[in-house]
Amino acid sequence: MGVQAGEIVAVAILFCRARVSILKHCTGRKGSGSIPCLFFNRLTGFHMPSGPAAQMPPQTPPQPGQPIAGQGAAQNSTNRGAAAGASGGASTVDLAEIEKFAAMAEAWWDPAGKFRPLHRLNPVRVGFIRDRVAQHFGRDPSDPAPLAGLSLVDIGCGGGLLTEPMARLGAEVTGVDATPRNIEIARLHAEQSGVRVTYLPCAAEDLVATGQTYDVILAMEIIEHVADVDAFIAALSRLLKPNGLLFLATMSRTAKSYALAIIGAEYILRWLPRGTHDWNRFVRPSELARGLRRHGLGIAELTGVSYNPFKDSFNLSRDLDVNYMALVKPA
Numbered sequence: 592m593g594v595q596a597g598e599i600v601a602v603a604i605l606f607c608r609a610r611v612s613i614l615k616h617c618t619g620r621k622g623s624g625s626i627p628c629l630f631f632n633r634l635t636g637f638h639m640p641s642g643p644a645a646q647m648p649p650q651t652p653p654q655p656g657q658p659i660a661g662q663g664a665a666q667n668s669t670n671r672g673a674a675a676g677a678s679g680g681a682s683t684v685d686l687a688e689i690e691k692f693a694a695m696a697e698a699w700w701d702p703a704g705k706f707r708p709l710h711r712l713n714p715v716r717v718g719f720i721r722d723r724v725a726q727h728f729g730r731d732p733s734d735p736a737p738l739a740g741l742s743l744v745d746i747g748c749g750g751g752l753l754t755e756p757m758a759r760l761g762a763e764v765t766g767v768d769a770t771p772r773n774i775e776i777a778r779l780h781a782e783q784s785g786v787r788v789t790y791l792p793c794a795a796e797d798l799v800a801t802g803q804t805y806d807v808i809l810a811m812e813i814i815e816h817v818a819d820v821d822a823f824i825a826a827l828s829r830l831l832k833p834n835g836l837l838f839l840a841t842m843s844r845t846a847k848s849y850a851l852a853i854i855g856a857e858y859i860l861r862w863l864p865r866g867t868h869d870w871n872r873f874v875r876p877s878e879l880a881r882g883l884r885r886h887g888l889g890i891a892e893l894t895g896v897s898y899n900p901f902k903d904s905f906n907l908s909r910d911l912d913v914n915y916m917a918l919v920k921p922a
């Protein structure tokens with residue numbers, strides 16, 4: 592995908608305006624561990640020692656359809672993929688990431704708060720998922736409940752921003768998240784909204800241990816936060832029914848995504864707290880396709896999702912350089 596001239600100018604301005612604030616931030620102890628600083632430090636050779644990593648607690652699988660009390664979910668401490676998952680494979684839980692989400696959990700349902708981008712993304716992604724699922728399963732997307740009777744799991748559901756609309760479209764919905772506080776927030780909101788969702792505080796691999804499989808899996812904006820991408824995709828492949836659909840959304844690792852999603856969103860616009868994203872963990876579509884193929888899955892459709900600052904909204908686009916969504920099927 593080509594970068595437009597206007598975008599190059601905008602990116603250059605963003606970089607210049609951010610330069611001084613990054614310098615200040617990265618040379619101070621407080622900000623030195625954040626993602627932009629790791630990038631900055633790599634470029635400049637600047638280094639701040641980081642603290643010792645702690646161990647991850649062992650995980651226990653939940654029972655099918657049963658709410659659980661956070662056994663499989665992260666509860667404390669920090670380490671990246673330190674323990675094996677309940678299914679016996681590598682853990683997908685990065686406890687440093689979980690701590691970040693736990694600290695922001697109260698903000699999930701504030702449309703002007705830390706999860707504003709996800710609120711703004713919701714209309715376009717709900718429409719994309721509804722239309723593709725309806726088409727695949729022979730439903731009418733204009734029906735009030737086009738997903739009726741389908742089982743759907745939202746992996747890394749956060750506070751339930753996308754989970755609730757799926758239940759409203761008629762699906763039998765399970766939401767799982769490795770941050771227990773997110774699940775508490777999601778449950779409370781669903782109760783208050785009168786929406787029926789089964790929420791479980793656990794990781795993807797814990798769900799595999801239940802033996803449950805699903806017609807539709809959502810793994811939106813999560814793959815860049817997991818400890819082990821291959822183990823995560825392996826878990827998704829085992830949760831998907833043979834005729835099922837998997838939706839993945841993430842950000843590609845390009846210069847443009849660094850400028851817009853890190854410098855722009857975290858440093859200039861301050862849409863997200865600094866360090867929310869690690870650019871090094873963004874996944875290019877080609878890498879995603881390779882990872883999926885290893886587990887018998889294939890990308891059926893790829894679409895970019897672009898932000899329109901004039902309308903303050905996202906729309907589907909052909910630009911895969913920053914945000915994109917993939918519709919995935921068993922190969």
Ligand SMILES: C[S@@+](CC[C@H](N)C(=O)[O-])C[C@H]1O[C@@H](n2cnc3c(N)ncnc32)[C@H](O)[C@@H]1O
Nearest residue numbers: 683684692747748749768769770794795811812
């Ligand atoms: C950026 S949020 C995305 C929330 C939601 N999917 C959305 O798009 O609105 C990522 C979520 O993934 C969760 N998460 C990270 N690693 C996970 C794992 N291995 N298993 C389950 N959830 C995980 C985090 O707690 C966080 O709530």
